[in-house]
Amino acid sequence: MATGTLEHVNITVSDIDRTARMLERIFGWHVRWKGPSKDNGITAHVGTDSAYIALYSTGKTDARDQATYHTQGGLNHVGVLVDDLAAAERRVLDAGLVTHSHQTYDPGSRFYFHDYDDVEYEVVSYA
Template sequence: MPRTRLEHANITVSDLTRTVSWMENVFGWKVRWEGPSIHNGSTVHIGAPDSYLALYQSPNALATPPDSYNTRAALNHLAVVVDDLDATEERVASAGFTPRSHADYEPGRRFYFEDHDGIEYEVVQY
């Protein structure tokens, strides 16, 4: 079977500038592309050379999302692999987020946090 990988996910955020800033500072990601997007919105692609997140900001007011774990096709969390979990956790806290749900089980250590928009991230070190 051919090798496959996830190239990107597309998520809606309330403030592109704020989200890009913390992702650059916490994960060290770089902006790959930015510009106008569907429905008169704006998009920024941020990440690594071979994978990224497409961040979309609508010009319209955003609805409050439902509980993702009880909604079909909802996003529960995004997972990011890092080389140094402890240093990343320090940057997460410095960005104003609260690390929680720490765990250490095979195949790696991890913690979770939510960003300004309530998007949950899992950070793992293998």
């Protein structure tokens, strides 16, 4: 049986450029593509050459009305693997964001943060 590889996830955000700059600054990613999308929206693919987050916006987004952990099909968090957890946390803090839930257990260490649209990221290192 062939093994699948995750290529991307698609997240609606309020400001594509602001979120793209945050992802570039924190994770060292780049904008792979940006252009028009469905419903007169805009999409930007931000990530590496092999995987990315698709950011989508029509410019008129609604705030989430409940916690995703209680919403069937909700996005709970995006996990990102880094080599240097302390350096990644400094970049998150430098972006004006707050880290929380620092944990270490097999197989690694992690912390979490919420971005400008309240999307939660788990930053993990196995180093």
